[in-house]
Amino acid sequence: MTSEDEYEKAFWKSFEEALDDDLATEITRHGAAETGVRELAKDLTERIAQELAAIGPEGWTAMSATFALTVGEAAAEVVFTDGRQSVRIDPRAVLPLARELRELSARLIEGPWWRFHLRLSNQGRLETTFDYGDEPFPDLFPPEAYRADIAAHPRPSVPMWLAAYIGHGDRQRRDPREAFRRARADRAAKISPVHSTRDFPTPSATWARWALIASAFVAVGxxxxxxxxxxxxxxxxxxxxxxxxATLPGGRMVLSGGVWNDPALAAAYQAGGDLPDLFAGAPDWVADPVLNHRAAAGMLSFCYWSPDGERWYRGDSPPATGLSEAVPGVWTAETVVDMVAGLTGDNGDELHREAVALLFGAAEEAAVSRELLALAYGDDADIDGAHYELMLAGLVATAPVEEMSAEEAIVRVREHILGLGLDTRGYPLSELTADRFSVGHLVFVPTRPGEIAIGRALFYVGDDGVLEQSSSSIAPSRYIADFEKRYAERHGG
Structure with a gap:
C-alpha cells in the first residue's frame, strides 16, 4: 500500500469517527432518537463532505461550508484554504444533497434547520453545526421566503428577531411625513407624552457622560x-x-434603541399582541433620520425625547431600569467616574480617580482640555482619539486664537478676490490696507482724495480665518458688532 493510500485511509477513518460523534450529538440534542433518522443524516452528511473534498484544490488543509435554505431559497458558500490563501468553490453540485438533509431534519422536534455549517480538515476532522436561528443570520433571504418556509414547516416558536424581520411591516418606521401626520393627530386627540423624571440624567448630562465614556474607550484602544x-x-x-x-438644533435630543429579546416585542411578534406605541405624543421632529437603526427592523424597544436639553419625555417606552443593556452607564456621576477610572487605570488609585473626577466635571461644563485628558488617561493613552470624541460632542474648551497679522489678512483677501475672478478695475489690490478690530481685520482699498464710492467692497477677516464680504453701504461699526457676535458663537463665547 502506498503512503498516499495510507493517508487516504487514515483520512476517511478519522472523518467517519468525527461524523459519528458530532452528528449523533447534534441530532440527539434536537430530540431525534430514531436510529434510521440518525443513519440517514450521517450518510447524507458524509456524501456532502466527500463530494466537497473531491472538488477541493490541490494542497488544501481545511474546508468550511455554509448552506442556508428555505423551501424556496438556497444559498451556499464553500471555502478551501491551504493556510496561505483561500479559494471559493462553486457549491451548486451539492445543494440537492443539502436540501435533502434539511428535509430529513424536518422530522426533528425543532423543525428543519435554517443554516448548516460544515468544517473539514485534511486530517479527516469533521465538525457540523445546525443553526436554528439563536443568533441573527449575517445574510437574510427576503421575508416572504421565511414566511413560506414556516407555512410549510410549522414550528413551536420562531426566534424573536426573525419574527420581527418577517412581521414588522414597517410599523416602527416614522418618516417625516408620518411624523407630522401623527403629531397633528395626537394633538387633536389630546394625547400627551409621559414626562420622564427618574429614568435618565438630564439630556445635557446624558450627552456629556456618553461622550466622556466614549473618550475613555477610545483612549485605551x-x-x-x-x-x-x-x-x-x-x-x-x-x-x-x-x-x-441624536441631537437637533435648539438643544433637542432623541434617545432610542432596543433591548435584545425585549418581552414587549416578543409578545407582539410571537404572540400576536400589539406593538407598544413608542411615539405616543411625540413631536414632529422625532422621525426616522434621528432614530436608532432598529426602528427599520421593527426592533425598537424605547424612544425618549427632549425639547430643550433639560427634560425627557416618552410614549409607551419602558422605564430605564430595563434598558441597561442598551445604554452606556450614564446613570450617575459615580457610575461614570467608576467606569472611566476602571477603564483607564486603577480605580483604587485615589489620585487617578480624582483626575477622572476633574475630567468628568470639565466634560459637564464643556471645558475639557488636552491637559486634563492626559492627567486622567495617562501619556500612553490615545489622547488624540479621546480628544476627538469630546470635540465631536462640543465639550472641548476652545483654545485662544492667535491674533492674525495685518499682512496675512491682506494676503487672504487678495487670494479670495483673485480666486473669484472679480473685476478689480478701480479697486487696485496693491493698495489693500487692513484696520485692526477686536477679533480680526477690516481689509479694503481706501478711496482717493475727492473720490466718492458707494457700495465699495469691504472684507472682514477673523483671527480664526473666517472671511466675510460686505460693502460700505453697511456701516463698519454695525457690521463689526455682528461679526464679533458670530466669532464668539464659533468659539463658545
Missing amino acids: SEWGPRMGVSAGTFEGSKRGGSTL
Whole structure:
C-alpha cells in the first residue's frame, strides 16, 4: 500500500469517527432518537463532505461550508484554504444533497434547520453545526421566503428577531411625513407624552457622560463602548442591545434603541399582541433620520425625547431600569467616574480617580482640555482619539486664537478676490490696507482724495480665518458688532 493510500485511509477513518460523534450529538440534542433518522443524516452528511473534498484544490488543509435554505431559497458558500490563501468553490453540485438533509431534519422536534455549517480538515476532522436561528443570520433571504418556509414547516416558536424581520411591516418606521401626520393627530386627540423624571440624567448630562465614556474607550484602544459622531452618539452593547443619542438644533435630543429579546416585542411578534406605541405624543421632529437603526427592523424597544436639553419625555417606552443593556452607564456621576477610572487605570488609585473626577466635571461644563485628558488617561493613552470624541460632542474648551497679522489678512483677501475672478478695475489690490478690530481685520482699498464710492467692497477677516464680504453701504461699526457676535458663537463665547 502506498503512503498516499495510507493517508487516504487514515483520512476517511478519522472523518467517519468525527461524523459519528458530532452528528449523533447534534441530532440527539434536537430530540431525534430514531436510529434510521440518525443513519440517514450521517450518510447524507458524509456524501456532502466527500463530494466537497473531491472538488477541493490541490494542497488544501481545511474546508468550511455554509448552506442556508428555505423551501424556496438556497444559498451556499464553500471555502478551501491551504493556510496561505483561500479559494471559493462553486457549491451548486451539492445543494440537492443539502436540501435533502434539511428535509430529513424536518422530522426533528425543532423543525428543519435554517443554516448548516460544515468544517473539514485534511486530517479527516469533521465538525457540523445546525443553526436554528439563536443568533441573527449575517445574510437574510427576503421575508416572504421565511414566511413560506414556516407555512410549510410549522414550528413551536420562531426566534424573536426573525419574527420581527418577517412581521414588522414597517410599523416602527416614522418618516417625516408620518411624523407630522401623527403629531397633528395626537394633538387633536389630546394625547400627551409621559414626562420622564427618574429614568435618565438630564439630556445635557446624558450627552456629556456618553461622550466622556466614549473618550475613555477610545483612549485605551477598545473596540467596545459608545462612540460619538456628527450630532449623535451610538452604542452597541455586548448583549446585543444598543441605542442612538441624536441631537437637533435648539438643544433637542432623541434617545432610542432596543433591548435584545425585549418581552414587549416578543409578545407582539410571537404572540400576536400589539406593538407598544413608542411615539405616543411625540413631536414632529422625532422621525426616522434621528432614530436608532432598529426602528427599520421593527426592533425598537424605547424612544425618549427632549425639547430643550433639560427634560425627557416618552410614549409607551419602558422605564430605564430595563434598558441597561442598551445604554452606556450614564446613570450617575459615580457610575461614570467608576467606569472611566476602571477603564483607564486603577480605580483604587485615589489620585487617578480624582483626575477622572476633574475630567468628568470639565466634560459637564464643556471645558475639557488636552491637559486634563492626559492627567486622567495617562501619556500612553490615545489622547488624540479621546480628544476627538469630546470635540465631536462640543465639550472641548476652545483654545485662544492667535491674533492674525495685518499682512496675512491682506494676503487672504487678495487670494479670495483673485480666486473669484472679480473685476478689480478701480479697486487696485496693491493698495489693500487692513484696520485692526477686536477679533480680526477690516481689509479694503481706501478711496482717493475727492473720490466718492458707494457700495465699495469691504472684507472682514477673523483671527480664526473666517472671511466675510460686505460693502460700505453697511456701516463698519454695525457690521463689526455682528461679526464679533458670530466669532464668539464659533468659539463658545
